[in-house]
Amino acid sequence: MTGSRILALGHYQPSRIVTNDDLAQIVETNDEWIRDRVGIASRRIAGDETVADMAAAAADKALANSGLTAADIDLVVVATCTSIDRSPNVACRVAAKLGITAPGAFDLNTACSGFAYALGTVDHAIRAGASRNAIVIGAEKLSDFTDWTDRSTCIIFADGAGAAVVTATAEGEPAGVGPVVWGSVPEKGDAVRIEGWRPYVKQEGQTVFRWATTALAPLALQACERAGVAPSELAAFVPHQANTRIIDGIAKRLGIPNAIIAKDLIESGNTSAASVPLALSKLVERREVPSGAPVLLFGFGGGLTYAGQVVRCP
């Protein structure tokens, strides 16, 4: 059976940088507090860009980096939980902007774990023969859903997009996207919410922190096991960029001495479904991970949901 691999990546971030000092002007907070509790130093906040604009910009770069053209793409999947428009979906908007004609096109919402869910879904579509070349995107504009008077949340969230071109592997070529381990904890649904009309993100920080630092490492190890990759072989670990203390807490339990641990949130904030592809795209762009090296992706967040897989770096 044919598997899939990531051919190329791309990302987009708004140009406006908002520092912790900037936030201290509008809510009662300070740089030291935010760095200590969350780990973020600055974040990017969109202006007029929509989720679709950012998704298309990231996808356009990934496509350019892949050597393929719009005509080669037959599937577009966008992971997002912050698109304002109900229809057309973001995937169709992206296809229209990039001149991709007649692709399968759908959005997927599992909040912060969205990219790994979408990548798993696209891998399955390729294995089933429903696609040859796909674009998977995580794109979010959390700033539209942020209560800028709430110091417990407005320091966390940000905007951006990351995209991957995923292609079918040749006969006999090893798969570059490992089996996805995905699931949810529906009974903890109230821990992260964007509910109702004109909602704001709300979360129970202690509940999320406890779940993330205790329950996720064994699941991430399952993703390694299913890919046949020992944790010590990992060249990088790219988890959802929620909080450096969560990232360190998970990493400590994984036993990954040789892995670069992505901490893009320091300069990008928490961009929900965009955070994993954004961080991965930057690692690849800076050539910090050799081509072909195994990288563990792991998303987690609202739902509560989680998903992860080992991928081979393009």
Add this chain to the structure above:
Amino acid sequence: MTRDEITAGLAEILEEVAGVNPDDVAEGKSFTDDLDVDSLSMVEVVVAAEEKFGVKIPDNEVQNLKTVGDAVSYIEAQA
């Protein structure tokens, strides 16, 4: 297990998780105000305490544990 033994066990955890000087840990001390344990470190303390003392401390109980003495009483009742 006596209250003093539980307090000593908590002091070990607090030192490891949040860098608290064990000499500062006493039943009357507030985790946040006296020992400077923030809300996320408090979660780490609770998780470590569950393992160490073989008890369950659910999320909604954590907010009731204001002082070291509160935690000692909770653990003493559960253990």
